[in-house]
Amino acid sequence: MNEWYVYLIVFATGGLICFLGQILIIKTKMTSARILVTFVLLGVVLEAFGIFDPISNFCKAGINVPIIGFGASLAKGAISAVKSNGILGIFTGGLTATAGGIAAAIFFAFIFGIIFRAKTKKL
Amino acid sequence: MKIRRQNQTVFFKNEPKIIGHYSIVGPKEGKGNLRKYFSEINKDDDLFGQKTYEKAERVMIERALDGAIKDSNLKYDDIRLVMAGDLLNQIISSSYAARSFDIPYVGVFGACSTMVEALALSACLVDGGHFDTIACATSSHFSTAERQFRFPLELGNQRPPTSQWTVTGAGSDIVSIKGSGPKILCATFGKVTDYGINDVNNMGAAMAPAAMNTLVTHFKDTNTSPKDYDLILTGDLGKLGSEILIDLMEDKGYKLGLNYKDCGQIIFKRNQDVLMGGSGCGCSATVFNSIIMKKLLSGEYKKVLFMATGALLSTTSSQQGDTVPGIAHAVVVEGVKNE
Amino acid sequence: MQEQERNKRYNAYVEAKIAKTHAWPSLFNSFWVGGLICTLGQLINDLILLWFPSVSTQSAWTYTLIILIFLASLLTGIGVFDKIGAFAGTGTIVPITGFSNSIASPALEFKNEGIIFGMCAKMFIIAGPVIVSGTVASMIVGLIYLFL
Structure with missing residues (x-):
């Protein structure tokens, strides 16, 4: 497979998703928290209908790095855990699959929160 | 039923005057259009040597009050009342600043209209003969307002095009029946x-x-x-x-x-x-x-x-x-x- | 009634009065910065697979996200992320970097109120809704799949 071709697709699709987010912000005056929630839910829905994997095979990081990928992992974890563990999987699946990302975000925020302090925006 | 007033304007007969004033601003304002006119500019530290922005805002009010009292050539004992307000919850900046003055204090709140509210009320009290000299002050700080009303400073969001920038600064006036001034x-x-x-x-x-x-x-x-x-x-x-x-x-x-x-x-x-x-x-x-x-x-x-x-x-x-x-x-x- | 009418008219007037900002620069910036972050993610992912062939594809993605999260938290800490974000808009918000920034920025901001009630408690004021809605939605999906 041609490596550079893949990077081009990743750049274009990842950029496009962010582009759509920006349109949402401009059109609806959404705050960033709402944007994040919208895209996470989008990821969950895409995974639930089984559409995420084909897109992911094509876009790779283009859809996995955006928060849509986070939503998809939540749903994917829940689905596969339900298949192997039954009811318990509903509770354990989603967060288990995304534990790495959440724990990392919390851990690094904690560490850097201890080290640094918030600065006034300068311009 | 709404109470209606024909007349919302109070006229002062005894000529209350602004006999002293002071303004203190942060670095960004100090680079703005009015940099030549402010009494004091803190060029590089919007923390004013304090640990938190809330404490910094307090210091600004203290310095503004101090400066205005000096500007009026009066002593602390001559000031009968401090009237101050700000934007933070329970107007903590003003009240805490007033803590360091041995002068009676009333807090006022009118959001960003507080300066005029304080001037108007002081003029009423002075004109009515109840106090002869009142110090008014207000302040705001970009970083304290931002966190209270909007988002954390380091959040990577874009500011909406209609938004405004909270000024880091404090101003103070001495309103008195004696002395000279506007x-x-x-x-x-x-x-x-x-x-x-x-x-x-x-x-x-x-x-x-x-x-x-x-x-x-x-x-x-x-x-x-x-x-x-x-x-x-x-x-x-x-x-x-x-x-x-x-x-x-x-x-x-x-x-x-x-x-x-x-x-x-x-x-x-x-x-x-x-x-x-x-x-x-x-x-x-x-x-x-x-x-x-x-x-x-x-x-x-x-x-x-x-x-x-x-x-x-x-x-x-x-x-x-x-x-x-x-x-x-x-x-x-x-x-x-x-x- | 009359007041409602007046308010409606005033809102319409204000809406028309707001100067139309040029949307294209912000859309363009969000596109290329977002694209670049995703490309960086792909690069990290490919390098991990190249250097550590024993790592599974799934784990490689998790490592990639953790590295991006680390970078975003660090940039937040040194006060650079908000400037990139102001420039790129959703270009930095929509990728996982935005999630990381939304946790790190309140952590920095509310440090003054103490570690427990400040930093730890306020860490999720923006990311909380994301985790809650995502978790609940994934559980609903799991529930549906249970009966399929």
Whole structure:
């Protein structure tokens, strides 16, 4: 497979998703928290209908790095855990699959929160 | 049933005067249009040597009060009352600053209109003979307002195009019956006015109707028109808000011309990325106590109508979907006559 | 009634009065910065697979996200992320970097109120809704799949 071709697709699709987010912000005056929630839910829905994997095979990081990928992992974890563990999987699946990302975000925020302090925006 | 008042303007007979003033600003304001006029600029530290921004805001009020008292050549014992307010919950900046003065204190809140509210109330108390000298002060700090009303400083979001930049600064005035200085002629107290704006990032539009309301009432009560003033100064309507005010006033038959200015628009330079301009209690307080007071003292301005507007919202009210009510108070200050 | 009418008219007037900002620069910036972050993610992912062939594809993605999260937290800490964000808009918000920034920025901001009630408690004021809605939605999906 041609490596550079893949990077081009990743750049274009990842950029496009962010582009759509920006349109949402401009059109609806959404705050960033709402944007994040919208895209996470989008990821969950895409995974639930089984559409995420084909897109992911094509876009790779283009859809996995955006928060849509986070939503998809939540749903994917829940689905596969339900298949192997039954009811318990509903509770354990989603967060288990995304534990790495959440724990990392919390851990690094904690560490850097201890080290640094918030600065006034300068311009 | 609503209680109606024909007359919202109080006229002062005993000539309360502004005998001392002081303004202190942070680094960004110190690079703005008015850098030559502020009494004190903290060029590189908007923490003012403190650990938190809230403590820094407190220090600004303390220094402003100190400076104004010195400027009036009075001693602390001569000040009968401190009247102060700010934007933070339970006006902590003012109250904590007043803690370090051995002077009776009243806290006032009118959001960004607090400076004029304090001036007007002080003038009433002084004129009525209850106090002979009152110190008023207000402050705002970008970093404390931002965290209280909006988002964490380091969050990577874009500021909406209609938003304004909270001024880091504090201003103080000494209002007295004795001494010499620009006289406060009258004060118009405004009504809370709400035209149903619920965009918290568009304060100018939310406050403009209140400004119009107070301004029209003021002109009617005093039998004057815009051209009777050397300067009509609004607090922090910003670019959009002042354009709206001009439109609204035109609908009421008053034409605001070149003598109309807005503190929020003049404090920063265009290239300082402040979008619609400055805002906050500190905006009107520092602009009035720098360039405007200088020009009143030199006699360049003979009659200034100073009206500050405030948006009376809290984060709770806006999260519950309430609209943003506005308020505006105005005072007329007469410049020192040169013989 | 009359007031409602007036407010409606005023809101429409204000809406028309707001100067139309040029949307294209912000859309363009969000596109290329977002694209670049995703490309960086792909690069990291490919390098991990190249250098550590024993790592599974799934784990490689998790490592990639953790590295991006680390970078975003660090940039937040040194006060650079908000500037990139102001420039790129959703270009930095929508990628996982935005999630990381939304946790790190309140952590820095509310440090002054103490570690427990400040930093730890306020860490999720923006990311909380994301985790809650995502978790609940994924559980609903799991529930549906249970009966399929």
